Amino acid sequence: MTRFRSMVSAAALALAVMTPVMGDLASPALAKGVLKLAQTQDLVSLDPIATSDNASIFAQLLIFDTLLRPSKDATKLEPGLAESWQVGADGTTYTFKLREAKFSDGAPVTSGDVAFSLKRAGSDASNWKRFFSGIETIETPDERTVILKLKKTFTPLLNNLALFSSAILPQKAFEAAPDRFFEKPIGSGPFTVAAWNKGQGLSLKKNASYWQAGKPDLDGAELLVIPEGNSRVLKLQAGEIDVALEIPLNQLQSLSRSGAIKTAVADVLRSDFVMMNTKKKPFDDVRVRQALNYAVDKEGLVKALLYGTGKVANSPMPPMAYADATLKPYSHDVAKAKALLKEAGYADGFKTSLLIHSGRPLHRQLGQAMQSALAQVGVTAEIKLVEGGTHWSTTKAGDYEMAVSYASSDTIDPDQLAGFLIVNPERANAYHTEWKSERVNELYEKERVTADGPERGAMFKEMIKLAHEGAPSVFLFYPGTSYAYRSNVEGFEVLPTSNFRLEDVKLK
Numbered sequence: 001m002t003r004f005r006s007m008v009s010a011a012a013l014a015l016a017v018m019t020p021v022m023g024d025l026a027s028p029a030l031a032k033g034v035l036k037l038a039q040t041q042d043l044v045s046l047d048p049i050a051t052s053d054n055a056s057i058f059a060q061l062l063i064f065d066t067l068l069r070p071s072k073d074a075t076k077l078e079p080g081l082a083e084s085w086q087v088g089a090d091g092t093t094y095t096f097k098l099r100e101a102k103f104s105d106g107a108p109v110t111s112g113d114v115a116f117s118l119k120r121a122g123s124d125a126s127n128w129k130r131f132f133s134g135i136e137t138i139e140t141p142d143e144r145t146v147i148l149k150l151k152k153t154f155t156p157l158l159n160n161l162a163l164f165s166s167a168i169l170p171q172k173a174f175e176a177a178p179d180r181f182f183e184k185p186i187g188s189g190p191f192t193v194a195a196w197n198k199g200q201g202l203s204l205k206k207n208a209s210y211w212q213a214g215k216p217d218l219d220g221a222e223l224l225v226i227p228e229g230n231s232r233v234l235k236l237q238a239g240e241i242d243v244a245l246e247i248p249l250n251q252l253q254s255l256s257r258s259g260a261i262k263t264a265v266a267d268v269l270r271s272d273f274v275m276m277n278t279k280k281k282p283f284d285d286v287r288v289r290q291a292l293n294y295a296v297d298k299e300g301l302v303k304a305l306l307y308g309t310g311k312v313a314n315s316p317m318p319p320m321a322y323a324d325a326t327l328k329p330y331s332h333d334v335a336k337a338k339a340l341l342k343e344a345g346y347a348d349g350f351k352t353s354l355l356i357h358s359g360r361p362l363h364r365q366l367g368q369a370m371q372s373a374l375a376q377v378g379v380t381a382e383i384k385l386v387e388g389g390t391h392w393s394t395t396k397a398g399d400y401e402m403a404v405s406y407a408s409s410d411t412i413d414p415d416q417l418a419g420f421l422i423v424n425p426e427r428a429n430a431y432h433t434e435w436k437s438e439r440v441n442e443l444y445e446k447e448r449v450t451a452d453g454p455e456r457g458a459m460f461k462e463m464i465k466l467a468h469e470g471a472p473s474v475f476l477f478y479p480g481t482s483y484a485y486r487s488n489v490e491g492f493e494v495l496p497t498s499n500f501r502l503e504d505v506k507l508k
Contacts, residue, residue: 048164236255316475
């Protein structure tokens with residue numbers, strides 16, 4: 001499972017100003033040190049093992065700590081609750097030394113809490129079980145030492161321990177009220193929950209027991225739900241909010257002119273594409289899939305829909321560790337597309353359907369662009385707009401022909417997304433395309449027991465090249481995440497993993 005994110009269309013203009021009634025959450029009378037941040041949707045749950053939506057993940061990473069976490073530049077792992085760690089020579093024993101830290105209720109973080117949390121993350125109740133199921137035993141020789149023993153070598157483990165789903169919970173507090181714990185959960189992160197008004201926003205307050213000295217500087221934060229892009233812009237301009245995520249890209253330049261607002265587009269580990277069901281004709285023919293990749297002007301899409309802020313994709317995998325920068329994307333070549341279709345027996349084209357999540361404006365725009373591009377090679381695509389849950393269940397069940405979608409990574413190691421996007425059988429059977437390469441599967445098993453370095457990197461590059469050639473999707477682009485903030489906000493940034501760290505933010 002990977003998480004999926006909504007993105008406001010870069011090309012779509014707002015049609016109306018819809019300002020939700022936020023009550024005290026959006027009041028200008030909030031404390032001076034409370035950051036007001038607008039996002040597109042509400043969180044689903046504060047339980048780290050039960051969710052995969054973006055808003056829930058962002059909130060959980062502000063409330064809970066993990067043993068490790070990605071560095072801000074996404075190039076390495078850095079200490080979280082574990083101040084140090086060692087990996088045994090055989091690659092199956094991991095020893096962690098915990099820092100002195102407290103939960104927000106003042107109770108110390110102990111090795112017992114770590115053992116309890118990781119066992120829960122690897123249990124049948126967890127949506128993320130497979131990421132931790134390789135842990136055979138967890139030993140706690142003292143309150144600040146945790147020893148994980150694996151069934152066999154598993155190189156991605158450290159990155160999986162930096163996942164939000166490996167959040168460390170206080171065992172005693174959880175077991176005292178498991179049914180109510182996540183209403184106002186206790187964690188060791190920089191913030192704790194003051195109130196969650198579902199559909200409106202999450203109110204956070206500073207965790208006075210946070211282990212990083214002097215942090216957070218903020219008294220609290222309000223994560224406000226403002227779905228409509230223009231509403232977020234207007235509230236930012238009026239000073240009613242401090243930060244807005246997913247700003248319509250066509251407004252970034254005008255927003256920054258006054259000097260009161262700063263704008264940015266973060267490079268994130270995300271890839272957008274059009275999935276093809278390789279179990280259904282004509283998509284069972286690689287020539288057809290390659291033809292459709294040649295049929296689409298992806299550079300044009302980046303310019304028109306992303307205002308030049310993204311990059312053309314060469315595979316379903318985003319550019320991250322071990323990516324092959326020399327692998328060229330499919331060029332825009334209508335003649336070649338027609339020749340491949342003719343060779344496959346579809347000289348006159350064919351009719352198909354294109355499934356689109358109705359709640360993603362960018363993808364609605366993409367649907368229209370795809371429909372036009374495919375028509376040039378004789379392919380008639382009927383657009384089918386469905387809500388998000390239906391989009392997921394339909395593609396998962398294989399009841400589709402083509403579908404616009406995307407994926408993003410929660411870790412800085414490519415293992416997570418590779419397993420999701422190009423391995424079959426695995427978690428999603430090559431992300432519901434059912435494309436299968438025995439060589440990819442073989443390499444996937446090998447990279448998981450190979451130490452980080454050139455040899456493992458070569459395996460990923462070969463996997464990505466095979467996916468490029470097999471073309472289970474029409475590879476579109478790697479978009480950024482746009483955001484804007486008022487000039488009195490210091491230290492705010494969206495990270496490559498798409499989340500943000502508010503413990504580093506100040507209001508001047």
